[in-house]
Amino acid sequence: MAEEEVKAVKPGVVQLPYRWAIGEAGLKFFQGMKNKKIMGTKCPKCGKVLVPGRKFCTTCFVDLTDWVEVSDKGTLEAWTLVKYPFIEQPAKPPYIIARIKLDGADSSFYHYLGGIDLSDLDKVKKQVKIGAKVGAVWKNKTIGEIMDIEYFKLV
Ligand SMILES: [Zn+2]
Numbered sequence: 001m002a003e004e005e006v007k008a009v010k011p012g013v014v015q016l017p018y019r020w021a022i023g024e025a026g027l028k029f030f031q032g033m034k035n036k037k038i039m040g041t042k043c044p045k046c047g048k049v050l051v052p053g054r055k056f057c058t059t060c061f062v063d064l065t066d067w068v069e070v071s072d073k074g075t076l077e078a079w080t081l082v083k084y085p086f087i088e089q090p091a092k093p094p095y096i097i098a099r100i101k102l103d104g105a106d107s108s109f110y111h112y113l114g115g116i117d118l119s120d121l122d123k124v125k126k127q128v129k130i131g132a133k134v135g136a137v138w139k140n141k142t143i144g145e146i147m148d149i150e151y152f153k154l155v
Helices: 003-007 023-034 121-127
Strands: 038-042 066-070 073-082 095-102 109-113 133-138 149-154
Touching (some): 073 109
Parallel strands (some): 109 149
Antiparallel strands (some): 038 066, 073 133, 133 149
């Protein structure tokens, strides 16, 4: 076999459509979203509230059945400005993905941070600070999905 043949690379596209069973905890969480409520589960052993709510504590491995509503306001823990497009991207860049600790939760929640002019990174950095308070901007019509919250905004 010629060396050129071994090094030959052909571009390709692999599509992998799938459906994901959200399970009992996912169902309860998204039912909450439909009612503009963010639901978590509280661990009876360590007392942590995990959001989105889940079936077991990721620290203690005990079953979680105590559902609690947390605030749709919280604190910005981290953020990144996405400027470049990639395959299956959820939004058209530029946009900010933020890690948010909702008031009443002990885990972090990821969502968009919006309502900010992203044309000048220096201005963005002056505006968007770790520790800033943020609040959810809900859609008028909710259907029980994560994008029932359009984005979080600085408050
Ligand atoms: Zn626990």
